[in-house]
Amino acid sequence: MVDLMFERRGGVVDVIIPGYEEDFKCKIIPPREAWRIKVRVLRAWTVPSFGNADVPNSMELILVDENSTKIQATVRKQLIHKFKDHLLEGSCYKMSYFAVVSNQGSYRATKHEFKLIFLFRTTVTTIPDDIIPKSCFSIYPFEDILQMSQDHDYLVDVIGLLTLVGEEKNYDRDGKTVKMVVVELSSQKMMLRCALFGEYVDQLNDFLASGYVEQPVVIVQLAKIKLFRGQPGLQNVMKATKIYFNPDLSEVIDFRKSMVEQGINGTQPLFIANEGKSVSLEDDFMRLTRRSTIDQLHDNKEDGSFVIMGTITDIVEEGCWWYSTCVCGKAVYPESGVYFCDLCMHHVTNVIPRFRLKVAVSDHTGQGIFILFDRETAYLLKKACADLFNEVQKEPTVLCGDSYPITFKTLEGKKVILKVDTKSLGIDKYFGTFRVKRICDDPTIISMFELAENENEVTPVKDAHVPGIGLDIGEPSYT
Numbered sequence: 001m002v003d004l005m006f007e008r009r010g011g012v013v014d015v016i017i018p019g020y021e022e023d024f025k026c027k028i029i030p031p032r033e034a035w036r037i038k039v040r041v042l043r044a045w046t047v048p049s050f051g052n053a054d055v056p057n058s059m060e061l062i063l064v065d066e067n068s069t070k071i072q073a074t075v076r077k078q079l080i081h082k083f084k085d086h087l088l089e090g091s092c093y094k095m096s097y098f099a100v101v102s103n104q105g106s107y108r109a110t111k112h113e114f115k116l117i118f119l120f121r122t123t124v125t126t127i128p129d130d131i132i133p134k135s136c137f138s139i140y141p142f143e144d145i146l147q148m149s150q151d152h153d154y155l156v157d158v159i160g161l162l163t164l165v166g167e168e169k170n171y172d173r174d175g176k177t178v179k180m181v182v183v184e185l186s187s188q189k190m191m192l193r194c195a196l197f198g199e200y201v202d203q204l205n206d207f208l209a210s211g212y213v214e215q216p217v218v219i220v221q222l223a224k225i226k227l228f229r230g231q232p233g234l235q236n237v238m239k240a241t242k243i244y245f246n247p248d249l250s251e252v253i254d255f256r257k258s259m260v261e262q263g264i265n266g267t268q269p270l271f272i273a274n275e276g277k278s279v280s281l282e283d284d285f286m287r288l289t290r291r292s293t294i295d296q297l298h299d300n301k302e303d304g305s306f307v308i309m310g311t312i313t314d315i316v317e318e319g320c321w322w323y324s325t326c327v328c329g330k331a332v333y334p335e336s337g338v339y340f341c342d343l344c345m346h347h348v349t350n351v352i353p354r355f356r357l358k359v360a361v362s363d364h365t366g367q368g369i370f371i372l373f374d375r376e377t378a379y380l381l382k383k384a385c386a387d388l389f390n391e392v393q394k395e396p397t398v399l400c401g402d403s404y405p406i407t408f409k410t411l412e413g414k415k416v417i418l419k420v421d422t423k424s425l426g427i428d429k430y431f432g433t434f435r436v437k438r439i440c441d442d443p444t445i446i447s448m449f450e451l452a453e454n455e456n457e458v459t460p461v462k463d464a465h466v467p468g469i470g471l472d473i474g475e476p477s478y479t
Contacts, residue, residue: 033119036096039063040132042070043109043222044089045239046080056080060240061087062109062222063095063116064136072109073098073116086124092132096123107224107237108154111138135249137221142190145225148232152225155237159255160185160192161264162218162245165208165272168201185218185234187255188262194220194234200243207245208272215270217252219244257346260326281440285417286448295365297434300422305437309417309449310363315408318358320401322385324351355385358433359411361418369433370418376439380411416441417449 043062049055059075075083087093099117103110140156166182179201185192196204207216221242223234236243246252285307292306300306326332326341326348333339339348355377361370378384388405392398398405419438440446 030100030102030114033097033099035098035100036094037063037065038092038094038127038132039065040092040134041087041089042136043240043242044087046084047239049077059084059087060109064133066130066132068133068136069112070110070136070138071112071114071116072103073118075118079118079120079122082120083118083122083124086126090134092127092129094125094127097121106151106153109222109240111154135251137219137251139251142185142187142192145192145232145234146190148225148227151227155222155224155240156234157219157221158185158187158192158223158234159217159219159251160187161215161259162270163191163215165204165270171197185220188258189264192234193228193231194223194236195226195228196236196243198238200236200241203243208270216246217255219247219249219251256330260341281438281442282445282448284419284438285440285445286452289419291453293365294361294363294368297368297420297422298366303422305419305421307417307419308361308363309415309446309453310361312359312411312414312416313362313367314360314412315404316358316360316369317404319356321355321357321404321408322353322389322401323356325354326351353385353389357408361416370420371433371435372439373435376436379439380414380416380441381407383407414441415446417446 040063041061042064043060045060046056047058047060049057057077059080061073061075062070063073064070075087097119099119100114101117103112103115137157137159139159142158142160145152145156145158162183163186164184166184168179168181171178171180178198180195180197181201181204182193182195183204185194220234220236221244222237222240224237225232226235227233289305289307292300292308294308294310297306297308324332324334324339326339330341332341332348332351339351340346341348354374355372356374357372357377359370359372361368372380374385381388388407389399392405395403395405397403417440418436420434420436422434
């Protein structure tokens with residue numbers, strides 16, 4: 001049995017759900033129902049009825065107390081209407097009166113010995129957000145998962161670097177078509193595949209559409225471990241699983257620190273496979289992204305990605321043309337001659353120079369200011385920032401950023417196609433500043449773009465298809 005800290009109030013026992021190693025005075029023993037707990041709702045989801053996804057069968061909750069101990073609770077179908085509007089994920093509550101049952105079955109969401117069942121007389125009262133943790137993951141090491149030889153009884157949380165997105169496929173199940181994609185996560189030089197279905201494919205596509213081009217840190221919460229052709233992998237559980245992309249959490253900071261210690265570069269581009277190849281420049285600029293003019297970009301109020309064609313008219317010499325990063329990819333700046341990484345939380349001895357260049361671009365509708373970061377600038381110059389940095393070592397004013405390398409002048413007059421993010425990076429005398437996510441100076445593609453404009457073609461909005469590789473890795477699950 002599990003011991004619980006308690007305080008009696010009118011026959012009800014105030015309970016703190018403990019870890020197994022703790023020694024408290026009272027035990028939660030079925031069939032007693034008079035328990036009062038103070039918890040945060042970590043996860044809340046609705047399980048659909050078998051054969052009818054539109055009708056809920058139960059509402060499931062993961063609750064955590066101030067000791068970071070988790071327990072699962074179930075609201076059965078008949079009581080969902082009573083509680084669903086009063087139980088918000090992330091909020092804290094005082095709850096009273098439950099049935100207590102053994103936590104059994106496959107794919108259990110917590111390792112607690114017991115599970116709580118809401119009753120008609122269960123009470124839920126909102127309390128202030130206090131010391132109960134806002135997140136509480138049970139991170140499972142890749143090494144342990146990869147050594148498994150059978151399906152695991154518990155759902156797990158994992159953290160890893162998203163390194164590859166596979167080909168989106170359609171999966172027929174019970175007469176319905178479900179989207180499916182396989183992604184690869186890496187940690188400590190180990191790789192784990194994860195199959196995503198349905199709405200989780202949509203969430204992945206939404207993240208990809210945001211324009212983030214480097215490998216993100218991903219947390220997959222409440223995933224099942226499945227064996228596919230003898231190899232262990234992950235699979236989402238419909239409604240229960242939650243995916244976090246680059247969340248601002250301590251677990252991500254610790255993970256990035258471990259990458260630095262292992263000498264892993266976290267700024268490599270994310271690979272989206274397409275029959276073994278990433279999305280081509282032609283597809284990206286001619287077919288998959290909406291077109292715009294510079295004037296339309298300034299007036300646009302919709303966040304997203306657009307392509308524009310124009311000519312680089314000037315290099316805007318404002319600020320330094322390069323910046324330093326830690327090996328984790330975080331920008332670092334010297335303080336008293338010493339670099340310190342806020343992400344890794346330690347001093348940095350080896351820094352990497354990266355381009356950051358502001359250019360003025362004009363088309364037939366107007367002019368705008370666009371920020372080219374390292375990958376885009378290196379593409380145009382056909383030269384890495386570190387190489388140019390070495391070339392100007394004997395030019396102190398250039399090295400410190402007071403003046404710019406003469407080689408940048410070769411970019412003026414160049415016709416380019418830019419894929420930009422409409423989220424502004426600041427307003428200045430050039431009416432707006434936009435980040436460039438991808439750039440093309442290929443004469444053939446530029447000619448095709450001009451021809452299409454002359455013929456007044458309309459480029460479709462990028463659809464939900466994510467090209468890549470595929471793998472038969474299971475089927476969607478609601479369990």
